Amino acid sequence: MKQIYIEAKSVEEAYRQAEMELKATRDQISFKIEEEKKLFSKSYKVTATLMPNYPMKGLEYLKAVLENLGIKAIVEMRKKQNREIRYVITSEENPILIGKGGKTLEAIQTLVRCIVNNDIDDPEKQYQIAVDCGGYKENRVKHLEILATKTAKDVAQSKIEARLEPMNSFERRIIHAKLADWRDVYTESEGEGKDRCVVIRPRIKTQKEEPKEIEE
Numbered sequence: 001m002k003q004i005y006i007e008a009k010s011v012e013e014a015y016r017q018a019e020m021e022l023k024a025t026r027d028q029i030s031f032k033i034e035e036e037k038k039l040f041s042k043s044y045k046v047t048a049t050l051m052p053n054y055p056m057k058g059l060e061y062l063k064a065v066l067e068n069l070g071i072k073a074i075v076e077m078r079k080k081q082n083r084e085i086r087y088v089i090t091s092e093e094n095p096i097l098i099g100k101g102g103k104t105l106e107a108i109q110t111l112v113r114c115i116v117n118n119d120i121d122d123p124e125k126q127y128q129i130a131v132d133c134g135g136y137k138e139n140r141v142k143h144l145e146i147l148a149t150k151t152a153k154d155v156a157q158s159k160i161e162a163r164l165e166p167m168n169s170f171e172r173r174i175i176h177a178k179l180a181d182w183r184d185v186y187t188e189s190e191g192e193g194k195d196r197c198v199v200i201r202p203r204i205k206t207q208k209e210e211p212k213e214i215e216e
Contacts, residue, residue: 002022002049002050003047003048003049003050004018004021004022004047004048005045005046005047005048006018006021006045006046006047006048007043007044007045007046008043008044008046009041009043009044010044011033011044011046014031014033014044014046014048015031018031018046018048021048022048022050024050028050028051028053029048029049029050029051030048030049030051031046031047031048031049032046032047032049033045033046034046052119054116054117054119054120054127055077055079055085055116055127056077057115057116058077058085058087058112058113058115058116058127058129059075059077059087061111061112061115062075062087062089062108062112062131063075065108065111066089066091066097071091071093071096071097072091072092072093073089073090073091073093073097074089074090074091075087075088075089075090076088076090082128083125083126083127083128084127084128084130085116085127085128085129085130086130086131086132087112087129087130087131087132088132088133089131089132089133089134090133090134091133091134094133094134094136097133097134098133098134098136102136102137102140105131105132105133105136105137106168106170108131109129109130109131112129112131113127113129116129117129130170137170140171141174144171144174144175144178145174145178147164147175148174148175148178148179148200149178149179151164151200152179152182152184152185152200155184155185155200155201155202156182156184156185156202158202159202160202161199161200161201161202162199162200163190163197163198163199163200164197164198164199164200165197166191166194166195166196166197167196167197167198172189172196172197172198175187175198175200176189176198179200182203183203184202184203185200185201185202185203186200186201186203187199187200187201188201
């Protein structure tokens with residue numbers, strides 16, 4: 001890791017100098033700051049360390065996996081807010097990469113997530129990783145949102161809870177998020193492992209509001 005030492009009159013000045021010398025943005029640099037007081041002034045001694053480019057590490061790993069599988073593909077990395085990284089694969093071998101029910105794609109995503117976050121100890125600084133291929137997940141999200149809306153309407157009308165098919169954590173979050181603001185129903189996850197699923201329940205007006213499960 002590249003590291004530089006800076007002495008500046010203010011912390012902000014040290015930040016700007018580090019960004020310029022390391023040619024990186026502030027969130028890509030780790031700072032260790034020591035304040036030095038003098039008779040009529042003070043200065044700051046700063047150690048600035050350029051952090052590894054974890055998203056790029058994930059991109060290189062994904063490309064290597066595809067190359068080892070003998071699959072020709074183009075991989076695009078898209079950065080979003082809140083440390084969300086999306087890798088989009090374009091290939092003529094989409095069915096192989098997606099697998100039955102998206103299981104192969106889910107396994108690839110798990111591997112990439114481990115590679116990216118392996119050296120990041122602080123959970124709040126870890127990246128949210130998504131790997132898509134041929135628009136599979138975008139279409140899956142639309143399908144799940146339609147399913148959630150249709151089922152919620154049925155539950156609200158019949159007052160009978162509905163248990164959806166087992167889903168992975170990504171798919172369950174889609175259902176929870178889609179119905180989070182509904183007044184007539186609420187969602188909960190039940191079951192363990194591969195059998196874990198979302199249950200949509202009617203909300204009785206006299207009952208206390210149930211907690212809405214968004215993250216798992």
